[in-house]
Amino acid sequence: ASNATRVALVGDSHSASYLAGFLPLLKSRNIRLDTYMGKQCRWGDSYRPGQANCWARTQGITAGLSRTRYDIVVVSHLRWKGDSAEQAERDATSRAAEWRKVTQATGAEIVAFLDYPYLNAFGCLQTATFLNKLTCSESRSAVMQGVDAGPRTVKKVGAKAHLFDPDSKGLFCRNDRCPYVTGNVAMYRDNQHLTATYSRSIAPTVLNAVLAYR
Numbered sequence: 001a002s003n004a005t006r007v008a009l010v011g012d013s014h015s016a017s018y019l020a021g022f023l024p025l026l027k028s029r030n031i032r033l034d035t036y037m038g039k040q041c042r043w044g045d046s047y048r049p050g051q052a053n054c055w056a057r058t059q060g061i062t063a064g065l066s067r068t069r070y071d072i073v074v075v076s077h078l079r080w081k082g083d084s085a086e087q088a089e090r091d092a093t094s095r096a097a098e099w100r101k102v103t104q105a106t107g108a109e110i111v112a113f114l115d116y117p118y119l120n121a122f123g124c125l126q127t128a129t130f131l132n133k134l135t136c137s138e139s140r141s142a143v144m145q146g147v148d149a150g151p152r153t154v155k156k157v158g159a160k161a162h163l164f165d166p167d168s169k170g171l172f173c174r175n176d177r178c179p180y181v182t183g184n185v186a187m188y189r190d191n192q193h194l195t196a197t198y199s200r201s202i203a204p205t206v207l208n209a210v211l212a213y214r
Contacts, residue, residue, distance in 0.1 A: 015076035017193050025207060044096075044153075081118060111161075114164065118143055121136070182198070185198050
């Protein structure tokens with residue numbers, strides 16, 4: 001529809017995990033969704049040896065987002081375990097420069113998602129009995145290794161950028177524990193991707209948070 005909310009989803013396989021839940025809701029929410037997704041490269045990251053092709057992808061994404069009038073740009077990327085505070089600061093500075101190009105060209109609001117857990121003991125779901133699967137979990141510190149550059153990037157961009165923390169809605173961790181199963185639904189299909197069933201179950205909550213920035 002001509003009055004649809006135009007949303008871009010930018011990221012990698014982690015943003016694709018959310019896509020499975022978003023798709024069934026687009027018509028009822030009057031959303032027109034475009035995706036800018038690829039493997040490994042994160043939009044705007046600083047240069048890293050062995051990832052020279054990532055900057056070309058960043059430039060392509062920035063150009064695509066800048067020539068289309070999106071209302072909201074959602075950014076969801078893998079948080080690498082080895083990302084230090086220093087690396088996060090470098091990435092945030094580089095990302096912010098690209099994000100500002102888009103907000104200045106189009107007026108879009110950018111919503112950055114904090115990444116969800118990266119599991120270390122996925123085998124619990126594969127080997128445990130049904131009742132024991134319900135108790136599979138890890139500590140927050142174990143599954144949230146690495147420094148997410150999202151908060152730093154949002155701060156550098158300013159008023160047009162916003163941070164969405166899924167755990168503010170209790171979607172992945174509760175207090176210090178991060179379960180593998182919620183409401184008898186397996187949350188993960190491997191150590192770092194959501195099941196389609198869990199993605200669909202949380203999609204209304206996630207979309208409500210995103211659309212609040214229209």
